[in-house]
Amino acid sequence: GENVEQHPSTLSVQEGDSAVIKCTYSDSASNYFPWYKQELGKGPQLIIDIRSNVGEKKDQRIAVTLNKTAKHFSLHITETQPEDSAVYFCAPSLSYIPTFGRGTSLIVHP
Amino acid sequence: DAGVIQSPRHEVTEMGQEVTLRCKPISGHNSLFWYRQTMMRGLELLIYFNNNVPIDDSGMPEDRFSAKMPNASFSTLKIQPSEPRDSAVYFCASSPASHTYEQYFGPGTRLTVT
Numbered sequence: 001g002e003n004v005e006q007h008p009s010t011l012s013v014q015e016g017d018s019a020v021i022k023c024t025y026s027d028s029a030s031n032y033f034p035w036y037k038q039e040l041g042k043g044p045q046l047i048i049d050i051r052s053n054v055g056e057k058k059d060q061r062i063a064v065t066l067n068k069t070a071k072h073f074s075l076h077i078t079e080t081q082p083e084d085s086a087v088y089f090c091a092p093s094l095s096y097i098p099t100f101g102r103g104t105s106l107i108v109h110p
Numbered sequence: 111d112a113g114v115i116q117s118p119r120h121e122v123t124e125m126g127q128e129v130t131l132r133c134k135p136i137s138g139h140n141s142l143f144w145y146r147q148t149m150m151r152g153l154e155l156l157i158y159f160n161n162n163v164p165i166d167d168s169g170m171p172e173d174r175f176s177a178k179m180p181n182a183s184f185s186t187l188k189i190q191p192s193e194p195r196d197s198a199v200y201f202c203a204s205s206p207a208s209h210t211y212e213q214y215f216g217p218g219t220r221l222t223v224t
């Protein structure tokens with residue numbers, strides 16, 4: 001099965017700083033790379049995703065970069081805000097079947 | 111759309127009792143997933159359905175767990191008999207799958223087995 005590692009497990013930043021979370025995976029056949037955000041008491045929610053034929057995707061303050069050769073992809077959040085505080089999960093997927101990372105707790109201090 | 115609906119939101123039961131969790135996926139979505147989330151093991155995929163048919167149940171921990179999807183708008187996850195180690199948050203998610211892989215999660219059911 002797919003082995004997924006996510007780093008760091010906890011990330012604390014000041015409001016306005018950038019945050020980067022990295023996800024490494026083992027299955028070279030994985031072809032879909034989403035990031036989910038989970039707020040306290042809620043289910044995970046997709047925030048950005050990328051397919052294997054694209055190296056980078058950006059949506060306002062959020063971006064995802066993919067390195068298929070090295071088998072890792074990263075989430076980049078710029079100009080962080082307190083409402084970005086949550087747990088973030090990567091979920092490298094073979095088609096629509098994901099394997100979730102253990103999550104990164106992001107804390108943005110005002 | 112109301113999103114994925116799960117019930118109950120909280121369930122407290124005694125060891126040995128039967129527990130049934132319910133899920134209504136988003137209308138038009140043809141794939142449905144059941145997950146379990148714990149601090150120790152993270153978010154685990156238990157089983158998924160495509161067009162109401164179970165495709166892979168290799169994540170189901172034991173024979174005490176079973177899942178059904180009798181129609182496109184309803185699924186159940188049953189634990190019988192329940193044990194304290196089953197305590198977790200159980201999520202249901204649905205996906206259009208045919209043209210996008212995005213999964214839409216429900217709010218979850220927090221299960222406590224005493």
